[in-house]
Amino acid sequence: MSAYRVLPTLALALTVLMTCDANVTLSAPAAVSLVENTSQNISFEASSAVNYTVVLHFNVTYSSRNVTSIILLPEEVLLPAGAQSSSFEVHAEKVGQVTAYLCSDSSDLRGFTARIRFLVIRSRILEIINQVIGWIYFLAWSISFYPQVYENWKRKSVVGLNFDFLALNLTGFIAYSVFNVGLFWVPYMKRGGQKVSKVAIVLLVIGWSFALVTLFLALAGTITWLEYLYYFSYIKLGVTLVKYIPQAYMNYQRKSTEGWSIGNVLLDFTGGTFSLLQMFLQSYNNDEWRLIFGDPTKFGLGVFSIFFDVVFMVQHYCLYRKQEYQLLD
Numbered sequence: 001m002s003a004y005r006v007l008p009t010l011a012l013a014l015t016v017l018m019t020c021d022a023n024v025t026l027s028a029p030a031a032v033s034l035v036e037n038t039s040q041n042i043s044f045e046a047s048s049a050v051n052y053t054v055v056l057h058f059n060v061t062y063s064s065r066n067v068t069s070i071i072l073l074p075e076e077v078l079l080p081a082g083a084q085s086s087s088f089e090v091h092a093e094k095v096g097q098v099t100a101y102l103c104s105d106s107s108d109l110r111g112f113t114a115r116i117r118f119l120v121i122r123s124r125i126l127e128i129i130n131q132v133i134g135w136i137y138f139l140a141w142s143i144s145f146y147p148q149v150y151e152n153w154k155r156k157s158v159v160g161l162n163f164d165f166l167a168l169n170l171t172g173f174i175a176y177s178v179f180n181v182g183l184f185w186v187p188y189m190k191r192g193g194q195k196v197s198k199v200a201i202v203l204l205v206i207g208w209s210f211a212l213v214t215l216f217l218a219l220a221g222t223i224t225w226l227e228y229l230y231y232f233s234y235i236k237l238g239v240t241l242v243k244y245i246p247q248a249y250m251n252y253q254r255k256s257t258e259g260w261s262i263g264n265v266l267l268d269f270t271g272g273t274f275s276l277l278q279m280f281l282q283s284y285n286n287d288e289w290r291l292i293f294g295d296p297t298k299f300g301l302g303v304f305s306i307f308f309d310v311v312f313m314v315q316h317y318c319l320y321r322k323q324e325y326q327l328l329d
Contacts, residue, residue: 024048034071056076062099063099069093100118140267159258162247244304251312255319280292
């Protein structure tokens, strides 16, 4: 009779152990960066120890090219019985990207899996340079608006600053709305008869109408929210394409850049140049050139900004140096 009592107890214990094992999870670094022709030990751990040795393998779900030409992964990885952590060695061959899942075939360990993205780069120094460049153009673009504010305050006038540029910039940079609206309504600043043109008003109405219509389409499920966000990036790109034209034309009409802050232009030129430089260095370091053309908004912003910044610098330093300006009707 005692044997019959022991068997249910053992069955219950085994069931508890299997249930515990089934709830064990695996964690590993989400991303691993390696320099080509180097090796690295990668550690992983389980949420709790398992009572038997677990055999793990890699399931590759993405590779920028043939996996073995990018990285060499072990055939299998072992997590010893009673151990909560282990490691494996990976060797980087050539530049590229590989995404793989470290998982077990055991039905008792259904949640025992971890996703790891392996990024093989050419140089760690280039990676650091890219980060520094990113901070440089972030700071340059962040403070590029303030020289114009100082210029307006110093002159007590916004004559020479094209209002079409401001209105279009307001759409492109909602975050700077306080600054832009302030330039329109600060009472002690002279305007010189300037106002937003009808063409700019039409463009603004089209842009915001498009944003409103696509918002309803996203709410209705006709388009995804990701697509909706991309439409906003295209609006920003379109605004950047046209917003500089009124200011450049106004400088040409007045034969002067008086009132248009060259500090804004120089900082914007710095931001655009370093933004493009970062994209090229990052693409070279990762051997992933779609980083440039796969992000048309960022690439387009940099190119258009640099082009018009060069135009403004030529106007300021070459064409209209120290020339008297005239108010436009």
